[in-house]
Amino acid sequence: MVDAEPFIEDAISEIEETVGDRNAVIGLSGGVDSSVAAALTHRAIGDQLTAVYVDTGLMRKGETEEIEETFAFMDGLRIVHAEERFLGALSGVTDPEEKRSVIGEQFIREFEREARDADADVLVQGTIYPDRIESEGGIKSHHNVGGLPERIDFDEIVEPVRDLYKDEVREVARELGLQSIIAERMPFPGPGLAVRVIGEVTKEKVDVAREACHVVETELESYEPWQAFAAVIGKGTGVKGDNRVHGWIVSVRSVESRDGMTARAQELDWETLQRIQSRITGENDNVARVVYDVTHKPPATIEYE
Ligand code: XMP
Numbered sequence: 274m275v276d277a278e279p280f281i282e283d284a285i286s287e288i289e290e291t292v293g294d295r296n297a298v299i300g301l302s303g304g305v306d307s308s309v310a311a312a313l314t315h316r317a318i319g320d321q322l323t324a325v326y327v328d329t330g331l332m333r334k335g336e337t338e339e340i341e342e343t344f345a346f347m348d349g350l351r352i353v354h355a356e357e358r359f360l361g362a363l364s365g366v367t368d369p370e371e372k373r374s375v376i377g378e379q380f381i382r383e384f385e386r387e388a389r390d391a392d393a394d395v396l397v398q399g400t401i402y403p404d405r406i407e408s409e410g411g412i413k414s415h416h417n418v419g420g421l422p423e424r425i426d427f428d429e430i431v432e433p434v435r436d437l438y439k440d441e442v443r444e445v446a447r448e449l450g451l452q453s454i455i456a457e458r459m460p461f462p463g464p465g466l467a468v469r470v471i472g473e474v475t476k477e478k479v480d481v482a483r484e485a486c487h488v489v490e491t492e493l494e495s496y497e498p499w500q501a502f503a504a505v506i507g508k509g510t511g512v513k514g515d516n517r518v519h520g521w522i523v524s525v526r527s528v529e530s531r532d533g534m535t536a537r538a539q540e541l542d543w544e545t546l547q548r549i550q551s552r553i554t555g556e557n558d559n560v561a562r563v564v565y566d567v568t569h570k571p572p573a574t575i576e577y578e
Contacts, residue, residue, distance in 0.1 A: 274440070274441060275441040281449065284317075292314075295394040296394060297318060297396070301325065304399070304461050305455055305460075326353065327380060328353065332465055340352070343452050343454075364474075366473065367472045369578035373464050377463075395427060396427040396430045397433070400434070400435050468578040469486065469503070471506050471507060471577055478521070481523065493527055493541070498529060499531070499536065506577060520558075520561025521559055521561065522561065
């Protein structure tokens with residue numbers, strides 16, 4: 274486990290030295306990795322840092338507001354509202370890897386515009402150790418690795434948490450005094466809720482996934498899962514009131530893991546599962562069925578796409 278205090282001191286001096294008097298820009302995702310990278314960089318270079326948060330419309334419930342609050346101290350925070358552009362670009366796209374690449378492309382476009390405005394020569398990224406391993410292994414094209422540097426002309430890329438595992442990043446987040454909602458928040462994929470709806474990304478499916486994820490996250494807090502969420506996996510028949518409905522099927526997933534590279538499906542008690550089911554079907558008229566995923570990784574991945 275990393276020793277957070279000396280790590281922070283070293284990271285700050287390294288960033289100061291590397292960036293010098295240039296301007297830097299970072300894409301904030303709402304997750305702990307980019308938040309820690311941003312906080313470290315802000316300590317090192319202050320106003321020379323612009324942090325760009327793109328609200329893709331694929332974020333978790335309340336995420337944009339939390340970012341605004343957490344980074345209110347940063348003059349250089351820019352919130353870009355791009356929900357409509359992302360949903361537009363994703364219209365008709367069903368293949369998982371194509372979804373990732375459309376999102377990556379759109380993200381770059383949004384980010385490029387802000388980076389040019391900020392007149393930044395240095396790109397800061399919240400890449401952590403497992404991101405590098407999985408991308409190098411070609412398992413999935415994690416869009417926070419690769420892409421950006423080739424497209425935008427930065428002189429330098431700084432990755433202050435590149436050698437840390439997720440639990441170590443959290444340790445550093447706590448030491449930095451980042452709000453616990455950010456420090457303790459579960460990992461969330463770069464493409465967001467787009468990989469938690471199977472097939473085409475529509476506003477209706479994303480809204481169902483967002484609300485259901487929120488239910489799962491809150492109901493399972495005491496289980497301290499490494500990651501717990503819900504995904505919209507298809508449609509099926511149900512009965513609501515006196516009517517047969519063709520509604521969404523939501524799958525609930527909760528896993529234990531250290532680094533996301535392998536994971537075990539968590540054993541939950543029946544009452545908890547039933548409470549989740551009843552909240553998700555009760556709060557969403559268009560959900561007909563809730564199932565629980567018992568598959569470990571491998572053979573399944575954590576996310577559905
Ligand atoms: P999988 O689904 O591959 O996920 O078992 C392992 C961990 O990575 C997250 N994940 C992603 N993170 N971009 C990301 O930044 C992605 O495209 C992506 N896909 C999965 C996932 O949430 C889990 O924590």
